[in-house]
Amino acid sequence: MKRPSLLVLLFAVALPLAVSAQKAAADKPGTLAAADDPGTRFAAAFNKKDAAGAANAYTENAVMMPPDAEMFSGRDKIQAFWQQWFNGGVGNIVITPITSYTQGDRGYEAGTFDLETGGEKKTHVKGKFIVIVERGTDGLWRMAYDIWNADAPPPPAQ
Amino acid sequence: MRNALPVFLLMVVSTPALLQAQQSSNTEAMDQPVLVEPAAQVSAAINDKDAVKAASFYTEDATLMPSDGPMVHGRSQVEAFVKQWLDEGVTDVVVTPITSYKIGDRGYEVANFQLSAGTGAEKSHVKGKLITILRRDPDRWRMEYEIWNTNPPAPK
Numbered sequence: 001m002k003r004p005s006l007l008v009l010l011f012a013v014a015l016p017l018a019v020s021a022q023k024a025a026a027d028k029p030g031t032l033a034a035a036d037d038p039g040t041r042f043a044a045a046f047n048k049k050d051a052a053g054a055a056n057a058y059t060e061n062a063v064m065m066p067p068d069a070e071m072f073s074g075r076d077k078i079q080a081f082w083q084q085w086f087n088g089g090v091g092n093i094v095i096t097p098i099t100s101y102t103q104g105d106r107g108y109e110a111g112t113f114d115l116e117t118g119g120e121k122k123t124h125v126k127g128k129f130i131v132i133v134e135r136g137t138d139g140l141w142r143m144a145y146d147i148w149n150a151d152a153p154p155p156p157a158q
Numbered sequence: 159m160r161n162a163l164p165v166f167l168l169m170v171v172s173t174p175a176l177l178q179a180q181q182s183s184n185t186e187a188m189d190q191p192v193l194v195e196p197a198a199q200v201s202a203a204i205n206d207k208d209a210v211k212a213a214s215f216y217t218e219d220a221t222l223m224p225s226d227g228p229m230v231h232g233r234s235q236v237e238a239f240v241k242q243w244l245d246e247g248v249t250d251v252v253v254t255p256i257t258s259y260k261i262g263d264r265g266y267e268v269a270n271f272q273l274s275a276g277t278g279a280e281k282s283h284v285k286g287k288l289i290t291i292l293r294r295d296p297d298r299w300r301m302e303y304e305i306w307n308t309n310p311p312a313p314k
Contacts, residue, residue: 027262029262029263029264063268065268065287065289065307066307067225067307067308068307068308068309068310069309069310070309070310071287098221099303101261101264101291102261103261103262103264104261106259106261107261108261108264108266108291110221110223110291110303110305128223128229128305129305130223130289130291130303130305132259132266132268132289145268145289147287147288147289147305147306147307148305148307149223149224149225149226149305149306149307150225150226151226151227151228151229152226152227152228153226
């Protein structure tokens, strides 16, 4: 029986390892570029008061953790949540990332935000957030968990 | 000597790939004790009124993101923040993990919390939720970022 050639042997060993190495290369630690950042898409939709667009920056079963409210999950409820904000006149959000980290299809971002509240007298609310992000099968990064809070208590009601 | 050549070639081809494959196994979905221990240990230290110990579970360059307050940077400032909490009567802190996930040398925990604050007639019970970002230091996992906010007060 003829022995397998050295080339065949090398190929047989190297191919599975190369596939594994390719996956490993995709799993290297990185950061979220602005173009990939779901916060970029979220802010663009937010400032157009597009609740469906804002909700599309979240995973289908994302968990929202709003201040002074119970947490809830699901993209439909998230869309309704932001629609309620837009109906109240909230807009003009600016999101500034502080740090982000990704490896494989998961990561996080921490940052600050500045937005304009509704009502007759517009005021700005500044705060900070952390989001856990996941990359879907369509290649898009989306928010899977979103928590934020303000830098100061709300002013007393007059 | 001739027989050693295939073995050498195999090593040259496979070693870098094996190392990379090993690295990829660092991204794993799991609820690991190492990821939920720091928040639990901070709670225990606060309940023991030990601000130094509580701060030791944060990285040297940790960032706290308190609800309705400015960010706090660095372990010594975290310690001062916890000390202030203790002076305000914060105690009975309980953190209940919801999920945690390891991402290489980082990880996160999502959790609920409850605590008591104030004394006597001023005593209040607070419930809320938090996310901590953890980093693997040479000796252990520590919290690098922590953010929380509160749930609506319970109806009286």
